[in-house]
Amino acid sequence: MREAKALYALFLMVIIVTASLHQYSLDLAVNGAIDRPIYLIPTSEPAVALTFDISWGEKSPGPILDILKEKQVTATFFLSGPWVESHPELAKRIADEGHEIASHGHRHINYSPLSRAEIISEVTASKEAIKRVTGVDIEFIRTPNGDYDAEAISAIREAGLTAIHWSVDSKDWLNPGVDQIVKNVLTEARQGSIILMHASDSCQQTAQALPQVIEGLRRKGLAIKTVGELYTLYRNRKPPLAR
Template structure:
């Protein structure tokens, strides 16, 4: 009888101990911004960063409207000799600015999709999500001659359905781990600080080349100089993902 009671207590202690370890793991993961939310095995997920010790990161630029900011940003990248970056282009903007799309392509930068209409995909039906991704796909493929395989959804919004549909259509959803917050126009120095202080190996950095972001091209030279000064190699998202463990966050 004594042994049975002790065995029961031991089982209770083990359950409590396991739960405590799990809680600690959650806290640790959240501290390091590591995904702990899973929606089941073999489910598609969004890419936020990659786990690597190599000092490589990807600068990414979203473009959904405007014609005044993209050129100056490309000028900075060219002047600084940055050969690799990833641009996520919305298809209506691309149709309206084929010369800028061509320049991005000719400079050798990776082009991903930023969808068609700038709406939250999680608010759409499955058919509407397919239509938005598919229409952007055909337009970007037609303009660049290459079918994109990466997509950053408008506003970074997605749910399980978006991930599954994008995956079936041959796309990987790309998010970011460092937000420059250039969309807030907080000042050049703050944008530089937002990127450089948080940048880490395997990082995906969010910036914008739309007209609403008025300070990105002013902050970009210092961002590039300081990141390279710390020994970082600037690569595309696809290169960052190749041969490394991808760090993802899956939705409930």
């Protein structure tokens, strides 16, 4: 009996220590103290960030924006520089309707093989394109293909942006069916999650799934916010870690 209690106590201790280390790692990432992107933003409020990547096409963004407007949801759109330049009206609409704009890089290429100077050039080009077209000074970037290494994250920070990844992948890019997209999101979403979806034309089921995703998140008691809003909630939750 004593051995069982001791094992149970040890088990609880391992869980507590693991959770504490995970939380500390998240804090370090959010505060830029380690060279990794932010996958999840610790908050004291039940909220998630809904995000969309766009690198090509013009058919998908409109219906998605219509749904977000109808459902009174603001999201974060990660836009590639060339897409913004070739679709200025859509890019402006995203900004005008209150959504947060961030970068999805310039050329859609992996960053880990690039030199530091090349990464900074890519990031700067996307920042300037977005600013030129929408007038928005962006704060965040999601690397093309989700590819990065420590040097890339450090270079992104030097270029003045914060790298954002995701903790929940809708896998809408696989076009697995509306029900599966909804399940992928709702099964994994929790407080502080960053949800990855796409508004490029290759993802043909996203708009159909989106209303169910929004309604399901709300049924779980999760408010839907932008990455910047989650970031603000985190900053208000506790003082930043010393750098």
